[in-house]
Amino acid sequence: MKKLSVAQKKSLAEFFTNSAVAWLTVGIIAPLFTEKTLPNFISSLVWGILLTSTFMLVSLQITRGVRS
Numbered sequence: 074m075k076k077l078s079v080a081q082k083k084s085l086a087e088f089f090t091n092s093a094v095a096w097l098t099v100g101i102i103a104p105l106f107t108e109k110t111l112p113n114f115i116s117s118l119v120w121g122i123l124l125t126s127t128f129m130l131v132s133l134q135i136t137r138g139v140r141s
Contacts, residue, residue, distance in 0.1 A: 079139055086135040093128035096121055 077085065100121015104114050 089132035096124040
């Protein structure tokens with residue numbers, strides 16, 4: 074597998090960070106403003122937290138060791 078350049082790592086990390094923000098919005102913030110049943114609300118929160126955390130961790134792993 075080819076090593077990624079610093080610019081490629083930053084772009085990839087930005088993609089995963091934006092994905093984390095999207096999941097934060099969809100899974101955590103949006104259910105607060107929509108009418109959902111309690112199980113759907115809890116499910117949205119759990120998936121939102123899980124996927125937001127996952128994407129942020131991936132982003133942090135990609136940028137580990139990269140200097141700005």
